[in-house]
Amino acid sequence: MKELCKLGGLLMLITTIAASALAGIYNVTKPRIEAQKALQLERALTIALPSAPREAIFPVQDEDVILYYVGYKTPEKKELIGYAFVSHGSGYSSVIETMVGVDTLGNILGMKVLNQVETPGLGTKVEEIRHGDDAPWFTQQFIARPAGQVAVDKDGGDIQSITGATISSRALTKSVVAAYEKLLADKAKPN
Amino acid sequence: MSVVREFTKGLYKQNPVFKQALGLCPTLAVSNSVESALGMGVAVTFVLLCSNSIISLIHKIVPAKIRIPIYIVVIATFVTIVDLSMAGFLPALHKTLGIFVPLIVVNCIILGRAEAFAGKNGIGLSIVDGLGMGIGFTIALLLLGTLREFMGNGSFMGIPVMNPGFEPVLIMILPPGAFLTIGFVLGFFNWLENKRAK
Numbered sequence: 001m002k003e004l005c006k007l008g009g010l011l012m013l014i015t016t017i018a019a020s021a022l023a024g025i026y027n028v029t030k031p032r033i034e035a036q037k038a039l040q041l042e043r044a045l046t047i048a049l050p051s052a053p054r055e056a057i058f059p060v061q062d063e064d065v066i067l068y069y070v071g072y073k074t075p076e077k078k079e080l081i082g083y084a085f086v087s088h089g090s091g092y093s094s095v096i097e098t099m100v101g102v103d104t105l106g107n108i109l110g111m112k113v114l115n116q117v118e119t120p121g122l123g124t125k126v127e128e129i130r131h132g133d134d135a136p137w138f139t140q141q142f143i144a145r146p147a148g149q150v151a152v153d154k155d156g157g158d159i160q161s162i163t164g165a166t167i168s169s170r171a172l173t174k175s176v177v178a179a180y181e182k183l184l185a186d187k188a189k190p191n
Numbered sequence: 192m193s194v195v196r197e198f199t200k201g202l203y204k205q206n207p208v209f210k211q212a213l214g215l216c217p218t219l220a221v222s223n224s225v226e227s228a229l230g231m232g233v234a235v236t237f238v239l240l241c242s243n244s245i246i247s248l249i250h251k252i253v254p255a256k257i258r259i260p261i262y263i264v265v266i267a268t269f270v271t272i273v274d275l276s277m278a279g280f281l282p283a284l285h286k287t288l289g290i291f292v293p294l295i296v297v298n299c300i301i302l303g304r305a306e307a308f309a310g311k312n313g314i315g316l317s318i319v320d321g322l323g324m325g326i327g328f329t330i331a332l333l334l335l336g337t338l339r340e341f342m343g344n345g346s347f348m349g350i351p352v353m354n355p356g357f358e359p360v361l362i363m364i365l366p367p368g369a370f371l372t373i374g375f376v377l378g379f380f381n382w383l384e385n386k387r388a389k
Contacts, residue, residue, distance in 0.1 A: 007257050014261050018268040025272050032279035040282075117289050120223045121344050121364035131351055164361055 041099075044112040045069060047135075048084040048101030051109070057084065060186075067186045071101070082109055085183045089175025091116060091168040092123050098139070100176055102147045102183075111139040113172070123168035138162060138169070147180035197316050201323030207300045208331035208373075209380045214300040217291050218332060219369035225348045228336030229329070230284045234273050234292060236325025239301055241269045243321035246309040262305045263296070270295045300328060335372050339363045 045057055052071030059066045073079035082103040089096045094117035101109040113127050113136070126138050133140075141159050142150055151157025152173050154166060161169035207213045217235070221227045245265050253261050274292045277285040285292065295301070304324055309317040340346055343364030345353035353359075362368050 007254060010252075010254070011257055011260060011264075015264055018264050021268060022271055025275055029275040029279040033275070033282075036279065036282045115286075117286070119365065120227070120287070122361065 040114065044099035044114055045084055047112040048099045048110045049082060050101075052081045056081075062186075068183050080104060083183060083187075085179050086114065087172075087175040087179030089171035089173075089178075091118050091171040092165070093118055096126065096168065096172050096175065098172060098175065100142075100147060100179060102180065106147050106180065108142045108145055108147050108150070108176075111142050111176075113139065116168075118165065118168045122162065122165040125162045125165060126168055126172055138172075142173075142176065147176055148184075150176055194316065194319055197319045198323040201320065201325070201327035202330065203327070205324075206327040206331060207303075207324055208328060209377060211300075211303075212377070213303055214298045214328060215373070217294065217298060218328075218335065219366070219373060221288060221291050222332050222335035222339055222369060222372070223343070223364040224287075224340045225333065225336040227284070227287045228332035230281075230288055231291065232325070232329025232332045234277070234288070235295055235298060235300070235328050236322070237273060238266065238269045238295055238298075239304060239321040239325040239328075240318060242266045242301055243304055243309040243317040244314055246305045247312060247314045247317035250310045258310065259302075262302060262310075266301050266305070267296045300324060335369070335376065338372055338376075339368055343368055 042054065046054055049057055049069070049071035052073065053075065055075040056072040056077070057069050058072075058077075059069050061067065067085075069084040071081045071084060073081055082101055084099060084101040087098045087100055089098075095115070096113065096118070097115040099112045099114055101111070103109055116124065116126060118124050118126065127136050128138065129136050145158075149157075150159055150173050152159045152161040152166070152169050154161060155170065155173075157173070159169070159173055201207065203209075205211060208215065208218050214235070217231055221231045242262070242265050246262055249261070249265075250258070270293060273295070274285075277288075277292060304321060308320045312320070337347065340348075341352070342360050343362070345351055345357045345359045360368075363372065
C-alpha cells in the first residue's frame with residue numbers, strides 16, 4: 001500500500017510538471033497558430049477576388065458561421081465585383097478545402113487551395129506551381145469558367161486532371177460546383 | 192575518446208535505421224521528399240536530445256517499476272512542444288508531416304535510447320548519444336528522401352534537376368516505393384558489411 005502511494009505520487013508529480021510546461025508552451029504558441037490561420041485566409045481572399053481591395057471584402061454570416069464573402073470595388077460597397085466561398089471535397093486521403101471567387105454571373109475569378117493532405121507527389125499537385133509560373137497550374141485552369149459547370153476531362157469537362165490523381169482532381173472540381181450551388185441557395189435566403 | 196565513440200556510433204555503426212532497423216514507420220512514411228525527410232529528422236533529433244537529457248537526470252530517482260510511463264510522459268511532453276511550435280512557426284512543414292509529428296511519441300528509437308542509454312549514463316554522454324542517433328536517423332531519412340524524390344519526381348528539394356522530357360517513376364514516391372527503396376538500401380549496407388568481414 002505504502003509503495004503504491006509512493007509510485008502513484010511520483011507519477012502524479014511528473015505528469016503535473018509536464019502538464020504545466022505544456023500549458024505554458026500552448027499559451028505562447030496559440031496566438032501564433034491562430035495568426036497563421038488568419039493570414040492564410042487573408043491571402044486566399046485576395047487571390048479569389050483579385051480586383052477587390054481587402055477592405056472591400058465583407059463576410060456574410062449566419063450567426064457565427066461565415067456563409068460567403070462579398071467583394072466590392074471600394075470599401076463603401078460600391079460596384080459589386082463578386083463573391084468568395086469555401087468549398088469542401090473529399091479527396092483521396094483528406095478533405096480538400098478551396099477558396100473560390102466568382103463574379104456576379106458565376107464565372108470564376110480566382111482560386112486558392114486552403115487545406116489538403118493528399119498523396120505527396122500526386123494529389124498534392126493541386127497546389128503545384130510549375131517552374132517559372134507564379135500560380136498553381138491546376139487551379140488556374142478554372143479561371144473564367146462558369147463555377148456551376150466545371151468538370152474534369154474524364155467527366156466530359158475541360159479541366160485537365162492531374163496524372164495519377166484523378167480522385168483529387170475530380171473531388172476539387174465537384175466541390176466547386178456544389179459550393180457554388182450552395183452560394184446561390186444562401187444568396188436567395190432573406191437575411 | 193569515448194565521447195567521440197558515443198557520438199559516431201549512431202551515424203553508421205549502430206545507425207538506428209540501417210543497422211538497428213528502428214523507427215521504420217516514420218522512415219517509410221515521410222521519406223518521399225527531401226524537405227519532409229529533413230523536417231522529420233530535425234524534429235526527432237530535438238526530441239531525442241531533450242528526452243535523453245531529462246531521463247539521464249532523473250533516472251536515479253525513478254523506480255524501475257514505473258520507469259516506462261515516466262519516460263513516455265517525458266517524451267510526449269517534448270513531442271507536443273515540437274508539434275505546437277511547428278504549427279506556429281513552420282505551418283507549411285507542419286501540414287506536410289501531418290500525423291507523423293504526434294506519432295514521434297511512439298518512435299521506438301526514442302524510448303529505445305532512453306532504456307538502453309540515457310537510463311544508465313550521465314547527462315553529458317546521453318546528450319552526445321541522442322545527438323549522434325538523431326543525426327544518424329536524419330541521414331537515413333535524407334538518403335531515402337533524396338533517392339525517392341529524384342526517382343519519383345525528378346527533383347531535389349522541390350527543384351527539378353532533370354530535363355523536362357524525364358518521365359518520373361511515380362511509384363517511388365508512393366508507399367510501395369518506400370519499401371522498395373529501404374529494401375535495396377538495407378541490402379546494400381548488409382552486402383558492404385559482409386564484404387568487410389571477409
